[in-house]
Amino acid sequence: MADWNYLEEITEADIAIEVKGRSFGELLRNILLAFFEISTAKNPDEERIYLTKEIIISGKAERELIVNFVEELIFQKDVGGLVFLKGRFSKIKKGYKAVLAGGPIEKYGQGVDIKALSYHRLEVEKIGLGWKVVLVFDV
């Protein structure tokens, strides 16, 4: 079960979520799952995998890594028509390498179309050994 939830008090027109992870890799994985669930209105645990794709998430700080990762997910959806429901993340020198598994969005169905990540309340927090981030999507 991915650790994320909606924050309804932040925006009426768009979507705000809070995502947590016990490690930064798990935070990225949970962002991926939230993105899938919002985009398809489907439970990622119950859906099939059609393909895998490797991407590099570059960035110096955690905030930049998250912005770049979400923007990559939006790009993959808009240009390739792809969404992902599983991810394996490994730390590399310039950021993270991610092996993403998913498929064409039409195989899963349409939920809410995430079009951009805003910087509004975009905060990455270290909590003990884990991480927390608030993301406000333009939809």
Place this chain on the structure above:
Amino acid sequence: MFKVKGYKIKKLAPAEFELVKDKGVPVRIFATFKLLEKMDSAVFEQATNVSLLPGLVGPVLVMPDAHSGYGAPIGTVFATSEDGYVSPGAIGFDINCGMRLLITNLSEEEIRPYLEKLVNKLFEMVPPGVGKKGFLRISKNQLKELVERGVPYLVKTLGVGWEEDLKAIEEGGKIEGADFSVVSQRAVERGFAQLATLGSGNHYLEIQRVEKIFDTEFAKKYGIEREGQIGIMIHCGSRGFGHQVCSDYLRIFERKIDSYKIKVADRQLVCLPLSSRQAQDYIKAMSSAANFAFVNREAITHQVRRTFEKVLGGSAKNYDLRLIYDVAHNIGKFEEHIIPGVKRKARVFVHRKGATRSFPGQPVIIGGSMETGSYFLIGKETSLLKSFGSTAHGSGRTMSRAKAKRQVRGEKLWREMLQRGIYVKSASFSGLAEEAGVAYKNISDVVEAVDKAGLSSPVVYFKPIGNIKG
């Protein structure tokens, strides 16, 4: 003086209020008391953040349909001096998201027998939703020409759209200064994938009937003569192209802002001096995205006309289908204005986020929810004195998407709307539930407020009979 959601407010005039605060430029709110009370507290907080931006001239203006967004509320207008600043986030991600209205010579009685077929065909010809491709197949060089030369290039060179449409589009469908070279490859790829598509969220294509005519003379000038006459309304923007432009420049601006020692209350409001290279590049890229949106709506109009030909037969011109007007919602422009409160004329950079230009005598379109209808209005002289020639853009949400989905079942709503004579074809029932009328303010309340405030006055009220949603 009184309080709304903990914020001190004073009344200035009918449908005009001001936030009482001790920092920044004034924040003026155009609304009836009823709408003011319905605004979420984040609107006041975000408008206050905007009022602290550098280089502002005149007040920050909040429209009656305002609701919380990020950075600036959706429904905000403000201006910076000519040598001031530009904030991409305060213009918005969906650059030149806008409205377009066409009118036919057909009556509701004539169209009803074909309504379902028309809506289904429009759904096929103007793909809504995610991952759908449009009909326009163009080269990269043609995309460059389209975003730099706008609708005139689409019509005159590619033969898509009618030449007479050009005079009915804000700026003639071409914002000067667009430059493809400052647009990222990512924006280009997202643009290619989505050109001539409707998109999702609150974007729609609607078949509407004239419900009420308020200003017969002005309506007649645009071919609207009787109740029951059929119009077509299109609401969409610059798709992924514009979103990517805004995302790219937010990143660029954020990297540079500290070097200018500018402090903003919300990182979504990052801004840079208009004289900086980054700001000038953003304006060129933003203008490119604005042209992309005008082109997108013209291409969709072309498909609407083809759909009428396919379903009803003959030429689209037989059904009139003239373009009444096309207005932008999210845009930044250099304009000359009388600064409200100062009464001095100056060239300023106007930011309109979720707000419509409303110059005197100019057609204005304010789109409502798919259940309640929309208005065609005329800009008033006083808008130049009060609001940098601007007015509202829609009805504005009153509840979050998640809450709407909890309250409304999409399939049930679809059946209920059908019983009320509105045939909807949507990419998803969950998307339909999010856009239920109950999630929005009453459009007539918004129009009453802009009329009372002297920003624009109603000409025609349209009600939907067919709707396509992403």
